[in-house]
Amino acid sequence: MCSLKVGVKRRKVLNTSEELLELPKNELINRILQLEAHNKQLKSIVAKQNDSKAKQDNENRKRKRPFDFSRFPKHHIAIKLLYLGWDYQGFASIEDSTNTIEHHLFAALKKCCLIESRESSNYNRCGRTDKTVSAFDQVISLTVRAAKEGDPPLEYCKMLNRLLPKDIRTIAWKPVPENFSARFDCKRRTYRYFFPRGDLNLHAMQKGAEYLIGTHDFRNLCKMDVANGVVAFERTIDKAAIEIISKSSCHKGSGFDMCEFVLTSKGFLWHQVRCIMGVLVLIGRGQEDPEIICQLLDTTTFPRKPQYCLAVGEPLNLFHCDFDLDNWIVEKSSINEVVQTLQQEWATHSMKGVMIEQMLIGLHRITDSVNLSLQSGGLLQGTQSKVYTPLSKRPTCESLETRIAHYVEKGRIEV
Known part of the structure; x- marks a missing residue:
């Protein structure tokens, strides 16, 4: 096992012309090229956001007074979720795209006032799946708003699934200790x-x-x-x-x-x-x-x-x-909706697959030269x-x- 310890060294931020003059010419050129590329990327992002700016401004005007999180208790929970990642840029958030699982997940968490921000939620994920990769049993852990004493527990899966895209579904949740981490406690x-x-x-x-x-x-x-x-x-x-x-x-x-x-x-x-x-x-x-x-x-x-x-x-x-966890809370009405959604997805893709399979078999009947073993x-x-x-x-x-x-x-x- 390699015992080499490595620390990632962040590039120094230069704030004065004197500091820039001390840099070698090739490094100055590299920095300029990087800044030009970053500037082009930012312009593209701003252009996309401007299209929806008017709509967002209207929503902001209609927004109610800020939610008072101090009136509610909090607790740490784990959430199981599944997603079909074929049309996403991966699970983890990235700077230049909103088309990630985490982006939609945190948008839903904030919209139903379960968290104030990602930074304050003590968030961890079990796996970081790449672009187009799916998950059936992804697990996240975070601290969320809880029900007041004497009130029935919040139905987290129902609340989130109402706001999430159809191909991202939460399926179960469970209270866990404050120090539980979906990343580090996975066996x-x-x-x-x-x-x-x-x-x-x-x-x-x-x-x-x-x-x-x-x-x-x-x-x-x-x-x-x-x-x-x-x-x-x-x-x-x-x-x-x-x-x-x-x-x-x-x-x-x-x-x-x-x-x-x-x-x-x-x-x-x-x-x-x-x-x-x-x-x-x-x-x-x-x-x-x-x-x-x-x-x-x-x-x-x-x-x-x-x-x-x-x-x-x-x-x-x-x-x-x-994980060393059992007795996950499965909300019956929510899980039934998940099953129905997946059945519809299965039916759609299966019908397409069978249709293409029958076409290939039909071609094989026309001529014996058709090779029906090239699927890989x-x-x-x-x-x-x-x-x-x-x-x-x-x-x-x-x-x-x-x-x-x-x-x-x-x-x-x-x-």
């Missing part, structure tokens, strides 16, 4: 990556997945986030399995069978699941042997990560977060070369040591 997290069988060799993929179990250095199976101080890449995998979850009734031995890759660990690295799945797809296609996983986990064999494609994000789901072709990002190059012969990324030295020199981190 393990389970991701499920759903994919069609297609022409993939599931047995070979399972063999490759089994090599992941245990404690390993995953620097070659993630995106190294050295700029933010992450320099230790050892993680322990508790479960890694390839499983068939549903068989197609239309075509025996079918590429239409749906499968999943299940991965469980206490914590994950950036893009770790999608990097692993990307390599497993290569194994399933017969382009790599299952033992390539062992080689990538050996930093002597692969001191630098070979360049390869990530698996796409849409099929990935943070499906379970395990869309699992990897980017374009693939017609002539396959083994991972061992591909160009590589910079080594961990080189990246650390680079960011130390830039003043981004301190070792």
